[in-house]
Amino acid sequence: MPKSQITTSGAAKPAGPYSQGIRAGDFIFVAGQGPLDPETSEIVAEDIETQTRRTLENIKAILEAGGATMADVVKSTVHLNDMSLFARFNSVYTEYFPDPKPVRTTVGSTLGRILVEIDVIAYVGD
DSSP states (O other): OOEEEEOOTTSOOOSSSSOSEEEETTEEEEEEEOSBOTTTOOBOOSSHHHHHHHHHHHHHHHHHHTTOOGGGEEEEEEEESOGGGHHHHHHHHHHHOOSSOOEEEEEEOOOTTOSEEEEEEEEOOO
């Protein structure tokens, strides 16, 4: 099964030696995305709601570049810098995924200056 790289200017450029996304067969793997503006690579804001929206918009752009939508996401992994922000994060996250929601793992992580990082896996088969 060949794999192909997914790139888009609609999401922040990778900050290291990794791809924004990879399509392998019927799956799309999106690298961990944070709240970075695609044009400036700067953090968009200091509140969890705005950071979550920007992070999910980055993911959405990568998925679309690979021929998928947020409805195709089957798994997400969420890293929060502060678990006390979970409810506020979750209120925004819920807006982006139709039912059935993807399975999810949420963990507390040291993320430096950002509050949230999310990676996803989407299934685009029949």
